[in-house]
Amino acid sequence: MKISTRLTLAGLSSVVVVALILAVLASSTLQMRRELARNEDAGEVLSGVTALRYLLLEYVLRHEERTAAQWQLRSDSLGALLAAPTEFAGTDDERVITGLRASHQGVAHLFELLSHNHDELRRDKSKAEVLEELESRLAGQITNKTQAMITAALRLSERSREGVAQAQQRANAALLGAGAVVLLFVGLTALITLRSVIRPLARLREGTRIVGAGNLDFVVGLASRDEIGELARAFDSMTARLRQTTVSRDELGRSNDALHAEVAVRQQAEQKVHAQVGRLNLLHQITRSVGERLDLRSIFQVVIRSLEDQLPVDFCCICLYDQAQNLLVVTSVGLRSEALAQEFSMTEHSQVAIDENGLSQCVRGHLVYEADIADAPFPFPRRLARGNLRALVMAPLLAESTVFGVLVAARHAAASFSSGECEFLRQLSEHVGLAANQAQLYGALQRAYDDIRQTQQSVMQQERLRALGQMASGIAHDINNAISPVALYTESLLETEPELSRRTRDCLGIIKRAIDDVAATVARMREFYRQREPQLSLLPVDANQLVRQVVDLTRARWSDMPLQRGIVITLALELAAELPPVMGIEGEIREALTNLIFNGVDAMPDGGTLTLRTRLAPAPAGTASLPHVAIEVADSGVGMSEATRRRCLEPFFTTKGERGTGLGLAMVYGMTERHGASIEIDTALHKGTTLRLNFLAQGAGADGAAAPSNYQIPANLRILVVDDDPMVLKSLRDILEIDGHEVVAADGGQAGIDHFNRAIDAGAGYSVVITDLGMPYIDGRKVASAIKQRAPHTPVILLTGWGQRLVSDGDNPMYVDCVLSKPPKLRELREGLCKVLRSAATVA
Structure with a gap:
């Protein structure tokens, strides 16, 4: 067989082998591109779902129309993405995509319900509780669905990454298989060539050498019938004519050069393929590393370190883009790049101005490659x-199509970045941008969670205070009923018994003040969650007299009880002379001073000195020249640390363990707020504590006390008193009879109505009816209604433990002419009688 025939067959075989290899490589490349496309689609789906979740949280927190519009736009974009044809062709992937579409439709419907619910909440505040609960449930359902969608999108992304890895493995396997086939084909060709071509050619080469050396008698002597045999015979005949001819070697040299050039091209192509595979592996490693991190700085450090070690580059850094100031801020610099960064002032937190150079193109979203910056005219190069x-090379970092940073990579050698490396940096910047965006979203979610938790704690604290106030309001009626007889009899004894001894009168005065304090304390307990009510008026209070009263009231606590334990507490009074009165409520200030004395005693477990001091204080800063009266309670006890001093006024904060409630100083602070006063605390560990209350003096900008109104005590009235408490009923009857009135007592609402009806039928009505509010079966409102139906001009006074609350809340019952609080005071009772009688006379 001729060599040409053999070469033709070998060429055809080579073509077939090369075609198969190219087909396999093309198939592997197409598969890899499809898997990359799947990965990009999965990333876009994940980004869309994450954005929906973030916008939902922002809408739930702020309820802004702009957030709702953004959510709708992102939802429409995600819906279009899910509805568009994708590269997810597998049964499982199609099932996940179908589930995402269904979940997306459900989330859109739930968000629409949430938006409508918020609109209805704004229109109808009466349904706030139901609508807020519905809003919470809708937000929870949307959060769960979006979380499920994120999980499904992550599953798609993970599968796409696995597909890329598998496609890469198949490409590597195809490349190795192609190499093996080529090696096998080359081996067979070499063997055939060795036997049929190389050996005869070696004989010819030897003949050429010999003939070239001048031995023209050499004969090759090949008897084969192929081209080499013919060549050998031609060679033999050539030697005979060699003297008359000249051999040309130029053509042989050109063929040899062409062969070397082709070999070099093939080697370069092979190197490019290996480099591309290496870059894909590096991109995969970096993507996995940054995907496992949620800290932006950690993500940047991983990227820079990987580029320095494995690309490699001589300098690498990442800068964040400040759009407002149009500059870059260096955020992360590579470990190997720190020396260079110091040299040209590119350390962390350095600022780089953006002018009309490559940076301006980069922050617009374009990758910029400068092959040689030695002669660049711009400042940054x-x-x-x-x-x-x-x-x-400068690659933009994008998040949702917005540039937020720039990846900078540089080398010492000019034009040292290939097109493949530039493409690799571009793809890497996209992955880094996505990871950074996820890290920022995670940080935002974490901050939102912390804000929600803090808000929840504040609401719980407020609810505890509200519950305490409501509980106090509920028991006020019973306590006031219990102390009403004591208050009435005490005032009556002080007024009607002038022959009482001084000691007895002082004791009764203390009892009267204590009763007033109890009533004020019960009424004020609900003020833990409510500001001072505007109808409360401040009266002049003698600070020195008040301090002496508190000393007498608390003597057992600071003197007798410590002495039983062998502890001596010395009390020192330093009261300023000619001190102007302060504007306030005497009972509240007395209770506050009592709490401060108790705290001072508790702070001196081993005894010490307790000092009560009053003085005219200079005007605080910001109050012009208004004088203040300072009341100080100082102890020589253990003192407080700075941390305790900052928190001591908080409700329920105590350092006494189970012995303390944490409400003493909180009540003192509430009193100062209601009085427009201030509280100062001077303390140090082991050096005692001084608490100073600064009150505005009378005539220094405070409203003066209203002059006591003059009234004439009416006499000879026929009064019906209705109450279900026998002690209150008896005390009212005795007090009114002392004033000269005829009193008929009824122990219940129905009994009072019956007494009144019988009197009306007998033609002997009542001048005034005094009735309690809270009574079983028939309360004070029903009694007043029944009386007004029979005798519309008969005045009705409602006497109740909730009197102050009814007045402050605007809940004055119908058919009631006057509301008085329990425990009643003689002056208030008499003024009430005069008021309703004058009103009745005016109407008549």
Whole structure:
């Protein structure tokens, strides 16, 4: 067989082998591209779902129309993405996509319900509780669905990454298989060539050498019938005519050069394929590393370290883009790049101005490659050139199509970045941008969670205070009923018994003040959650007299009880003379001073000195020249640390363990707020504590006390008193009879109505009816209604433990002419009688 025939067959075989190899490589490349496309689609789906979740949380927190519109736009974009044809062709992937579409439709419907619910909540506040609960449930359902969608999108992304890895493995396997086939084909060709071509050619080469050396008598002597045999015979005949001819070697040299050039091209192509595979592996490793991190700085450090070690580059950093100031801020610099960064001032937190150079193109979203920056006219390339850097690549970091940073990579050699490396940096910047966006979203979610938790704690604290106030309001009626007889009899004894001894009168005065304090304390307990009510008026209070009263009231606590334990507490009074009165409520200030004395005693477990001091204080800063009266309670006890001093006024904060409630100083602070006063605390560990209350003096901008109104005590009235408490009923009857009235007592609402009806039928009505509010079966409102139906002009006074609350809340019952609080005071009772009688006379 001729060599040409053999070569033709070998060529055809080579073509077939090369075609198969190219087909396999093309198939592997197409598969890899499809898997990359799947990965990009999965990333877009994940980004869309994450954005929906973030916008939902922002809408639930702020309920802004702009957030709702953004959510709708993102939802429409995600719906279009899910509805568009994708590269997810597997049964499982199609099932996940179908589930995402269904979940997306459900989330859109739930968000629409949430939006409508918020609109209805704004229109109808009466349904706030139901609508807020519905809003919470809708938000929870949307959160769960979006979380499920994120999980499904992550599953798609993970599968796409696995597909990329598998496609890469298949490409590597195809490449190895192609190499093996080529090696096998080359081996067979070499063997055939060795036997049929090389050996005869070696004989010819030897003949050529010999003939070239001048031995023209050499005969090759090949008897084969192929081209080499013919060549050998031609060679033999050539030697005979060699003297008359000249051999040309130029053509042989050109063929040899062409062969070497082809070999070099093939080697370069092979190197490019290996480099591309290596870059894909590096991109996969970096993507996995940054995907496992949620800290932005950690993500940047991983990227820079990987580029320095494995690309490699001589300088690498990441800058964040400040759009408002149009500059870059260096955020992360590579470990190997720190020396260069110091040299041209590119350390962390450095600022880089953006002018009309490559940076301006980069922040617009374009990758910029400068092959040689040695002669660049712009400031930023010149700065890098000071470190002998020549080649520069700047890749934008994008999040939702917005540039938020720039990845800078440079090398010392000019034009040292290939097109494949530039493409690799572009793809890497996209992955880094996505990871950074996820890290920022995670941080935002974490901050939102912390804000929600803090708000929840504040609401719980407020609810505890509200519950305490409501509980106090509920028991006020019973306590006031219990102390009403004591208050009435005490005032009556002080008024009607002038022959009482001084000691007895002082004791009764203390009892009267204690009763007033109890009533004020019960009424004020609900003020833990409510500001001072505007109808409360401040009266002049003698601070020195008040301090002496508190000393007498608390003597057992600071003197007798410590002495039983062998502890001596010395009380010192330093009261300023000619002190102007302060404007306030005497009972509240007395209770506050009592709490301060108790705290001072508790702070001196081993005894010490307790000092009560009053003085005219200079005007605090910001109050012009208004004088203040300072009341100080100082102890020589254990004192407080700075941390305790900052928190001591908080409700329920105590350092006494189970012995303390944490309400003493909180009540003192509430009193100062209601009085427009201030509280100062001077303390140090082991050096005692001084608490100073600064009150505005009378005539220094405070409203003066209203002059006591003059009234004439009416006499000879026929009064019906209705109450279900026999002690209150008896005390009212006795007090009114002392004033000269005829009193008929009824122990219940129905009994009172019956007494009144019988009197009306007998033609002997009542001048005034005094009735309690809270009574079983028939309360005070029903009694007043029944009386007004029979005798519309008969005045009705409602006497109740909730009197102050009814007045402050505007809940004055119908058919009631006057509301008085329990425990009643003689002056208030008499003024009430005069008031309703004058009103009745005016109407008549």
